[in-house]
Amino acid sequence: MSFRLSQHRAADGTRRVIAARGGEAHFVRGVDGVRALAMAAIERGVGIAETVEALGLDEAVDLAAEQAAGRLLAPIDHPDxxxxxxxxxxxxxxxxxxxxxxxxxxxxxxxxxxxxxxxxxxxxxxxxxxxxxxxxxxxxxxxxxxxxxxxxxxxxxxxxxxxxxxxxxxxxxxxxxxxxxxxxxxxxxxxxxxxxxxxxxxxxxxxxxxxxxxxxxxxxxxxxxxxxxxxxxxxxxxxxxxxxxxxxxxxxxxxxxxxxxxxxxxxxxxxxxxxxxxxxxxxxxxxxxxxxxxxxxxxxxxxxxxxxxxxxxxxxxxxxxxxxxxxxxx
The missing domain is CATH 3.90.850.10 (Fumarylacetoacetase-like, C-terminal domain)
Known part of the structure; x- marks a missing residue:
């Protein structure tokens, strides 16, 4: 099943990843970016979906509201x-x-x-x-x-x-x-x-x-x-x-x-x-x-x-x- 990932930056600069299926979206535990999430998936030898499941989800988030507030970034970047x-x-x-x-x-x-x-x-x-x-x-x-x-x-x-x-x-x-x-x-x-x-x-x-x-x-x-x-x-x-x-x-x-x-x-x-x-x-x-x-x-x-x-x-x-x-x- 397909799902969607977004990168979020809070007002204090803290970055998190959001995983969404259908109309539900939640923060993913333990990663601050999609690149880090993907690197973890490669290291584990599994897909991104399995990695998200293994890390677990935190509180729900309203994606449309976060976009309106300007807190959604491009969904991929690199530190360099x-x-x-x-x-x-x-x-x-x-x-x-x-x-x-x-x-x-x-x-x-x-x-x-x-x-x-x-x-x-x-x-x-x-x-x-x-x-x-x-x-x-x-x-x-x-x-x-x-x-x-x-x-x-x-x-x-x-x-x-x-x-x-x-x-x-x-x-x-x-x-x-x-x-x-x-x-x-x-x-x-x-x-x-x-x-x-x-x-x-x-x-x-x-x-x-x-x-x-x-x-x-x-x-x-x-x-x-x-x-x-x-x-x-x-x-x-x-x-x-x-x-x-x-x-x-x-x-x-x-x-x-x-x-x-x-x-x-x-x-x-x-x-x-x-x-x-x-x-x-x-x-x-x-x-x-x-x-x-x-x-x-x-x-x-x-x-x-x-x-x-x-x-x-x-x-x-x-x-x-x-x-x-x-x-x-x-």
Whole structure:
């Protein structure tokens, strides 16, 4: 049975883990973070659910009230932000090539099949191999480290030089690398991968620049067998009113790649199997307000919700102050 984990920080700074099933949620005894809980599970050679049961539960907690009070954090972090790695894959969802092609259509003749469309079609054909086989590798990008990760209700900051700050509603896989170098999937989170689509549209080779941005995770880590079909809603509020709203789909039933294939092509690199590291890997989306002509502005609030998650991911958009960059000569 699936359950949900959250990280809580009290007013005095004390951190605890919350485990929730259905409408009931309780603090977990003896751990101050999800990473510590997962490390304990690996050491015991059992799953996270068994570890929570062994540790035991304390008092009940109202998750919605704790989120409203600003006491829920991103459901994963690392004491050394350099050892939390943000990466992702694109063109992984059925229909996702449509939005990307809208962005790039002006750069190519109408009869020309773009690199994006070719990669998408290759994924449709070979992204879900039989168990034990290796499928087509997806588009892949690096997004940053733990300094780029924020939690629910925190501001999403686009750099002063950014041309756009656009939402990307999706699922993210959370992984901990065990002592022997084995990647362990802890679960899935709601995520706003957040990109600069104007920069990307100018030249697809600027995709890397468009992705070096913050990203937000919803307050709940869904632990257990991943749902095949996830249906949610992405919206943007401006001055309290809904500016844009659209359903989005995720889960393997709505993807051109299997999670196992995406995981293989990420963790096949030894660099990504360093014991103790945390990986947050964004699985992609087919739904962008940018593709519908929306131009976000400071003060807009991104809101993403989807069952079986019970809490929304909300983040206001802000722009960072300019930061002068000077390179010294030694």
């Amino acid at each position: 932000a350099a050892h939390l790695i943000l990466t992702g894959t694109g063109l992984t969802h059925l229909g996702s090539a449509e939005g990307r092609d809208k962005m790039h259509r002006d750069a190519a003749a109408a009869a020309h099949q773009t690199d994006s469309m070719r990669m998408f079609l290759e994924g449709v054909e070979g992204g879900k191999p039989a168990p034990g086989d290796v499928g087509q590798q997806p588009e892949w990008f690096y997004k940053g480290n733990g300094t780029h990760l924020i939690g629910p209700d925190a501001p999403l900051a686009m750099p002063a030089f950014a041309q756009d700050g656009g939402e990307e509603p999706e699922l993210a896989g959370i992984y901990l690398i065990g002592p022997d170098g084995t990647p362990h999937r802890l679960g899935l989170c709601l995520a706003n991968e957040f990109s600069d689509h104007v920069t990307e549209r100018h030249n697809y080779l600027w995709l890397a620049h468009s992705k070096l941005r913050q990203a937000a995770l919803g307050p709940e880590l869904l632990v257990g067998t991943p749902p095949e079909d996830v249906r949610g809603t992405s919206r943007i509020r401006r001055e309290g009113a809904v500016l844009w709203e659209k359903p989005f789909l995720s889960g393997e039933a709505n993807m051109s790649h299997s999670l196992a294939n995406l995981e293989h092509h990420h963790f096949k690199y030894p660099l990504f199997r360093i014991p103790g590291d945390i990986h947050v890997h964004f699985f992609g989306t087919a739904t962008l307000s940018f593709s519908d002509g929306v131009r976000t502005q400071e003060g807009d609030v991104f809101e993403i919700e989807a069952a079986p998650f019970t809490l929304p991911l909300r983040n206001p958009l802000v722009r960072s102050a300019p930061e002068p960059v000077a390179v010294g000569q030694l």
